[in-house]
Structure formats: structure tokens, C-alpha cells
Amino acid sequence: AEAEYRTKAEWAYLQLRRWIQSGELEPGDRLDQEVLAGRLKISRVPLRQALVKLQADGLVVGRPHAGATVAPLSLADAEDIYAARAALEPMLTEAAVVCCTDGPVRELEELISLQRKALDQGDRRSFLELDRKFHERLYGEAGYPTSLDLVQRLRDLSDRYVAAYQGDARRSPATPVEH
Secondary structure, eight states: OOOSOOOHHHHHHHHHHHHHHHTSSOTTOEEOHHHHHHHHTSOHHHHHHHHHHHHHTTSEEEETTTEEEEOOOOHHHHHHHHHHHHHHHHHHHHHHHHHOOHHHHHHHHHHHHHHHHHHHTTOHHHHHHHHHHHHHHHHHTTOOHHHHHHHHHHHHHHHHHHHHHHTSTTTTTHHHHHO
16 A cells, blocks of 8 residues: 555556556557446546546557547557667666665665565566566666656556566566576
8 A cells, every 4th residue: 555645536547557557458448437437436537637647658549539548559669668768778777886885786686586586476566566666776876867757657658568578477587587
């Protein structure tokens, strides 16, 4: 449970984003406002606010008179997202390594250990959350907040691709070793 206060629109946004990124809401799925409002137990006003934000994030596509759908996955989008990440993430890693002290290194090692445990327990959702925390913690040491914000937005877009990639049981165990 999150301790910080969230509006209904913020909560709906986070929940819908989680469902989209995990694949529970699949690319192309129609987002029926009445159904979603009922499922989330909120009115349609905060739901619409959440959908507008998801559209701005590139996770939802809105069409006049046709409603909203989950944005499709495409090879071209994946290449674009990963090209941008490939440019920014090594820069942030390099800067972080120069600045990183023993405290953050221990935290990163603990996150890797928790990732291994999540894999051993077959808990993919926790694994993906821990992977995200690992990278945010590492990149946070770089001291480049604008670049960190950009990478976080790119990761939001790529989480659906990551979840599909991690769904390959042969692949998941390699990630903590790579870290």
C-alpha cells in the first residue's frame, strides 16, 4: 500500500498503466469507460482524466467518436524507444559509476538479490518492479535529472515490450547476472 495521497484520477492512471504495461490490457483493447469505471469503482470523470494522461504518455490511442484503445506494439516503435534508451542509459550508467559510493552499491546488490528471489519464486511482476528500481537507483546517482526523467518515460513505453521479453522463461534468469 502506498502511503502518499493520490487523487482518484492519479490512482486510476497508475492502475491502468500497470494493467497496460503488464499486458493485462492488451494492445488494441477497447477501453470502455463504463466498464473500467465500474472495475475501478470510480466515476467516469477521474477515469477520463487518467485516460488523457495515458494518451499523453503514448500508452493509449484516442479516436474521435470511437473511444480509446490500448496503443499497439510495433517493431518500429520498439526500435525507436530502444535507440533512445541505448543513447541515454550508458551515459547515465557511466556518470553514476563515477559518483557512486558504497551505500548505493550495497542497495544495488540487494536489489539484484531480491530479483533472484523473485525469479526463484516465479514472481514476474515483482521481478519487473525490482528491475525498474535497480535502474532508477543506478541512474539516479548520475546527477542528471532531465535525462533520468526521459529514461523513465522511455521505460514506461518499453515496459510492455520488456514484459513480453521476460515472458520467455529461458530469458528471465539471465537478467540479474547481466546486472
